[in-house]
Amino acid sequence: MLEIESLTVAAGNFRLRDVNLAVGRGECHAVLGPSGSGKSTLLNAVLGVLPSESGRIRLAGADLKRVPIERRGLGYLPQQLGLFPHLTVRDNLTYSARARGVPAAEFQPLVDKLVAATGIGALLDRRPATLSGGERQRVGLVRALASQPRLVLLDEPFTALNESLRRELWWLLRELQRERQLTVLLITHDLAEAYFLSDRVTVLLDGRVVQQGEKAEVYGRPAAPEVARFLGVETLQPGRVVSVRDGLATVEVGTARLTALASPGTVGEVLVSIRGDEVILQRDGGAVSSVRNALPARVVSVRPGSPLLCVELDAGFPLFAFITRPACEELDLRPGVTVNALIKAPAVHLIPRSG
Amino acid sequence: MTLRRSTIAAALAVLLLYGGLILSLAWFLDGAAVRAAVQSERTLFAVRLSLVAATLAATLALLLAVPAAYALSRYRFRGRELVDTVLEFPIIVSPAALGAMLLIFFNNPLGEWIQDNVLRFVFSFAGIVLAQFVTVLGVAVRLLKTSFDEVPAELETVARTLGATPRHAFFTVTLPLARRGLIAAFILAWAKALGEFGATIMVAGTMAMRTETLPVAIFLRLASADIEGTVALILVLVSIGLAALYATRRLLGKAVHA
Numbered sequence: 001m002l003e004i005e006s007l008t009v010a011a012g013n014f015r016l017r018d019v020n021l022a023v024g025r026g027e028c029h030a031v032l033g034p035s036g037s038g039k040s041t042l043l044n045a046v047l048g049v050l051p052s053e054s055g056r057i058r059l060a061g062a063d064l065k066r067v068p069i070e071r072r073g074l075g076y077l078p079q080q081l082g083l084f085p086h087l088t089v090r091d092n093l094t095y096s097a098r099a100r101g102v103p104a105a106e107f108q109p110l111v112d113k114l115v116a117a118t119g120i121g122a123l124l125d126r127r128p129a130t131l132s133g134g135e136r137q138r139v140g141l142v143r144a145l146a147s148q149p150r151l152v153l154l155d156e157p158f159t160a161l162n163e164s165l166r167r168e169l170w171w172l173l174r175e176l177q178r179e180r181q182l183t184v185l186l187i188t189h190d191l192a193e194a195y196f197l198s199d200r201v202t203v204l205l206d207g208r209v210v211q212q213g214e215k216a217e218v219y220g221r222p223a224a225p226e227v228a229r230f231l232g233v234e235t236l237q238p239g240r241v242v243s244v245r246d247g248l249a250t251v252e253v254g255t256a257r258l259t260a261l262a263s264p265g266t267v268g269e270v271l272v273s274i275r276g277d278e279v280i281l282q283r284d285g286g287a288v289s290s291v292r293n294a295l296p297a298r299v300v301s302v303r304p305g306s307p308l309l310c311v312e313l314d315a316g317f318p319l320f321a322f323i324t325r326p327a328c329e330e331l332d333l334r335p336g337v338t339v340n341a342l343i344k345a346p347a348v349h350l351i352p353r354s355g
Numbered sequence: 356m357t358l359r360r361s362t363i364a365a366a367l368a369v370l371l372l373y374g375g376l377i378l379s380l381a382w383f384l385d386g387a388a389v390r391a392a393v394q395s396e397r398t399l400f401a402v403r404l405s406l407v408a409a410t411l412a413a414t415l416a417l418l419l420a421v422p423a424a425y426a427l428s429r430y431r432f433r434g435r436e437l438v439d440t441v442l443e444f445p446i447i448v449s450p451a452a453l454g455a456m457l458l459i460f461f462n463n464p465l466g467e468w469i470q471d472n473v474l475r476f477v478f479s480f481a482g483i484v485l486a487q488f489v490t491v492l493g494v495a496v497r498l499l500k501t502s503f504d505e506v507p508a509e510l511e512t513v514a515r516t517l518g519a520t521p522r523h524a525f526f527t528v529t530l531p532l533a534r535r536g537l538i539a540a541f542i543l544a545w546a547k548a549l550g551e552f553g554a555t556i557m558v559a560g561t562m563a564m565r566t567e568t569l570p571v572a573i574f575l576r577l578a579s580a581d582i583e584g585t586v587a588l589i590l591v592l593v594s595i596g597l598a599a600l601y602a603t604r605r606l607l608g609k610a611v612h613a
Contacts, residue, residue, distance in 0.1 A: 047512060047516065049512055068515070068520075069512065069515035069516055070515045070516070070517075070518050070519055070520055072516070074516045075516065076512070076513055076516040078509055078512075078513065080507070080509065082507075082509050082510055082512070082513035084510060084513075084514075084528055084532075085532065086531050086532055095514070095517050095519075095527075096517035096518050099514070099517055099518040099519040099520075099523055099527070100518040143517070144516075147516075147517055147518060149516075153516075
């Protein structure tokens with residue numbers, strides 16, 4: 001549906017370089033990156049607010065270069081929502097139909113359906129200023145979808161909300177997206193949001209695409225150290241591949257040895273990346289299992305968190321594990337206690353070290 | 356003296372200055388002279404002329420100021436800085452100098468051609484409107500630009516994604532949201548035009564029953580040592596001006612302190 005090819009866009013002193021990205025029909029694609037990575041520049045280029053220096057943006061096969069914003073077929077929900085403060089909710093929702101001169105009979109059934117699906121029926125005669133944060137989000141979402149866009153652009157739309165409201169709206173958006181087969185480009189710096197809502201992910205850093213793919217692939221197997229750091233991989237340690245046999249690599253990390261899946265290019269010096277939720281802790285030995293890495297480790301600290309606690313271990317190298325509070329109590333984890341840290345070989349991801 | 360006390364004292368000093376000036380008129384206030392002046396045909400003509408000319412000048416100024424202010428607020432274009440700087444020109448240059456410049460312009464070949472083929476400005480009603488228009492335009496643009504700056508450009512982008520053309524987005528989103536600034540700009544431009552003297556006298560002169568606006572009438576009365584008549588006309592001008600400012604406050608609420 002959306003194809004971006006070799007796109008370069010300048011915004012002041014910043015330049016977004018050589019971006020390639022494709023979003024299929026009915027797919028939600030998240031563009032992830034920290035502030036200043038170029039997410040907004042990319043969004044503005046797709047919107048048509050910023051001209052591109054080179055490259056191409058196509059939507060449903062049509063080149064958008066000379067297409068004005070109003071004819072691009074976009075639904076847009078910005079971070080500040082962009083609700084028109086001088087109009088009622090009803091007038092906000094029907095703005096698109098009036099702007100396009102669409103008769104009420106044509107747009108009203110869809111608006112009614114979306115209003116019912118999002119539960120904003122009681123708000124129609126109110127002004128945006130009188131709505132709560134969550135209500136405003138729903139109105140913004142319905143307005144963006146009511147124009148039946150070919151592509152929905154969401155620019156960090158849930159950032160200002162508290163955690164429970166955000167999750168509630170994630171569910172709502174995911175339901176709407178799947179039910180209506182919406183094609184969505186989600187701009188966010190929130191890893192959890194991107195993981196929850198998207199099918200595929202593009203990671204932008206310093207104006208360049210550094211990784212792109214299925215979300216599980218990107219989260220589990222970051223392609224570069226900076227991606228792993230941005231994705232917040234808990235354990236990221238330098239290591240050295242000492243042997244590769246039958247597709248398995250043996251890696252020295254600190255004083256420990258780990259078994260990982262070998263991949264082309266991961267030889268010699270590497271960075272070992274292990275997500276905290278891939279580490280299992282066990283006390284008092286245990287039966288034989290398929291797990292390739294069972295490391296004796298000493299608990300250094302247990303950091304509180306919700307819903308998971310973060311356990312810092314010394315396993316010959318600093319290792320972090322996420323566990324639930326009941327598990328922590330059952331294992332009686334406290335500093336100084338010795339445990340076995342179990343990590344499956346596929347959960348040990350090796351990143352080639354550059355430089 | 357605390358900061359609170361000293362600043363409040365300064366605020367009250369402003370009131371004392373202007374209020375004192377108005378109250379000091381009472382010394383020469385003569386009921387009969389006021390009645391005579393207010394009821395005279397010449398005064399009524401001056402009031403009518405001032406109201407019509409100021410309304411026309413403020414309307415014309417806004418017709419140009421709205422698009423100009425929008426461009427200054429939204430677009431980056433060559434000469435933008437220059438336009439932005441020149442807005443203060445009527446404030447820096449005295450109204451008399453501005454009027455003199457207009458008069459000089461109408462004495463050059465292009466000005467003469469305009470006078471002969473388009474409209475006669477010098478010593479005419481059109482000259483009054485032009486002098487007031489030139490005096491208030493810069494202020495109107497500055498006020499409106501501030502109003503447009505306060506409307507997030509993103510709302511227009513959203514409107515356009517919803518199918519609005521740039522023009523439709525301007526008229527249905529930007530302009531309604533800038534309406535307070537629009538009303539304030541009109542009323543202030545109108546009030547400033549109403550009290551305009553220097554430029555008017557240069558371009559249109561002081562012809563009784565022809566180009567005699569209220570400020571010109573005040574000047575002429577004072578020049579002929581008719582203090583009571585002067586006071587009466589000042590009271591008329593002050594009443595109209597204060598009524599306009601009061602209307603601004605009522606229309607805009609306390610948020611805009613005109």
